Amino acid sequence: MSTPEAAVPLSRQARTRLRREEIVTASARIFADRGYANVGMREIADAVGIRGASLYHHFPAKEEILYAVCLTVTREPAEENLPVLDAPGTPAGRLAMLVRAHLRHLNRRQVEHLVGRHELASLTPGHREEIDGHRRYYQRRVRDVVAAGMRSGEFTVPDAQLAAFAVCDMLNGFSGWFAEDRRLTLEDVVEGYVDLIVRRMLGALDLT
Amino acid sequence: MSTPEAAVPLSRQARTRLRREEIVTASARIFADRGYANVGMREIADAVGIRGASLYHHFPAKEEILYAVCLTVTREPAEENLPVLDAPGTPAGRLAMLVRAHLRHLNRRQVEHLVGRHELASLTPGHREEIDGHRRYYQRRVRDVVAAGMRSGEFTVPDAQLAAFAVCDMLNGFSGWFAEDRRLTLEDVVEGYVDLIVRRMLGALDLT
DNA sequence: GTCTATAAATAGATAGAC
DNA sequence: GTCTATCTATTTATAGAC
Numbered sequence: 001m002s003t004p005e006a007a008v009p010l011s012r013q014a015r016t017r018l019r020r021e022e023i024v025t026a027s028a029r030i031f032a033d034r035g036y037a038n039v040g041m042r043e044i045a046d047a048v049g050i051r052g053a054s055l056y057h058h059f060p061a062k063e064e065i066l067y068a069v070c071l072t073v074t075r076e077p078a079e080e081n082l083p084v085l086d087a088p089g090t091p092a093g094r095l096a097m098l099v100r101a102h103l104r105h106l107n108r109r110q111v112e113h114l115v116g117r118h119e120l121a122s123l124t125p126g127h128r129e130e131i132d133g134h135r136r137y138y139q140r141r142v143r144d145v146v147a148a149g150m151r152s153g154e155f156t157v158p159d160a161q162l163a164a165f166a167v168c169d170m171l172n173g174f175s176g177w178f179a180e181d182r183r184l185t186l187e188d189v190v191e192g193y194v195d196l197i198v199r200r201m202l203g204a205l206d207l208t
Numbered sequence: 209m210s211t212p213e214a215a216v217p218l219s220r221q222a223r224t225r226l227r228r229e230e231i232v233t234a235s236a237r238i239f240a241d242r243g244y245a246n247v248g249m250r251e252i253a254d255a256v257g258i259r260g261a262s263l264y265h266h267f268p269a270k271e272e273i274l275y276a277v278c279l280t281v282t283r284e285p286a287e288e289n290l291p292v293l294d295a296p297g298t299p300a301g302r303l304a305m306l307v308r309a310h311l312r313h314l315n316r317r318q319v320e321h322l323v324g325r326h327e328l329a330s331l332t333p334g335h336r337e338e339i340d341g342h343r344r345y346y347q348r349r350v351r352d353v354v355a356a357g358m359r360s361g362e363f364t365v366p367d368a369q370l371a372a373f374a375v376c377d378m379l380n381g382f383s384g385w386f387a388e389d390r391r392l393t394l395e396d397v398v399e400g401y402v403d404l405i406v407r408r409m410l411g412a413l414d415l416t
Numbered sequence: 417g418t419c420t421a422t423a424a425a426t427a428g429a430t431a432g433a434c
Numbered sequence: 435g436t437c438t439a440t441c442t443a444t445t446t447a448t449a450g451a452c
Binding site: 032033034035036037038117118119121122157158159161162163165166168169170172173174176177181183184188189192193195196200201202203 | 240241242243244245246325326327329330365366367369370371373374376377378380381382384385389391392396397400401403404408409410411
């Protein structure tokens, strides 16, 4: 997208950054399959074609790799998705946009998301705190837009917090089954979930 | 409930069975907090007041303890909850009963459920296969009752499988937040979710 | 059924050459 | 930036006494 096939030589910094991302991506895949604590540094190193000790040039500890994976599924969606809630439009329309953005992000970061949900207990307390903070903030923003829709009369649910839990759990569960159930396309699920969540569950009649 | 305060002496077998359950319960708590692979046998032993080696009198391997935890949140709900789907009544009424049974079971087995969702990668392939089978069977039964309600005209959703994923993810997400959000009682959530799921999302007008 | 003692394997991390 | 070599700690599991 940003760079075509052209052989633009990469700077040393750019190559190092790419290797870092390569390590994070490969680790996420392996952690998702076998569990973070069951995976050794040597196994991660094999996956990117270097020796175990060389990983410590890129990350000071194994846990820092896990932390990097977790950031891609907490800080990243907060930064990329939540702005749609600040765009102009009704609560129903803005929440529908968030549902779409959220599912598309989960689709792009599917393995990372599984790791982020399963391996929180292996983070250091400080990192755990930060990751939990991102997640709580995201859920609060969902609850707030549900509450706004209740005040405007678009949503007919009785409890904003309970509905927000329902919405978040439905959305996040997506990464657990979409990869195996290829009966529906991504866009089928996206529009199907906008309907189930915003129109049916919350009761919005108009999504514009 | 079954035995009052009376000092009925327990048989040797009964005491051994209770110690097994004690180990499983204590392990579930520790695994949920710190992650299965980060917990040593010595730590489990400490929690029940014995030495690490003594655990091997009750379980042949650490993984067997995890397997026992996982069974309480897959085989047990299949055996205890799914019969309500075979009781007389409409699909909407039967699904409403399953929602209630499911949330009450999750409330009773909350820590075990978190472990069962996070630590599947640490099971042996054979045990993993069995646990996955129980979960798939449960989800299939949910899908089937949704499909039955679509055929009877009670449910107005367009896709039974997608709706079933939504229902299961909403329900199972409960164990992730209920312990921290004590604003609502269990019965508030149970009836709130029956409404959100069966009436609102699926469109049933009558739950009798 | 629980203990002490220990075997055997593997892990994360570091030192220092190239 | 990656390598070889290795340290140190820890783990699961077993042997055999009580």
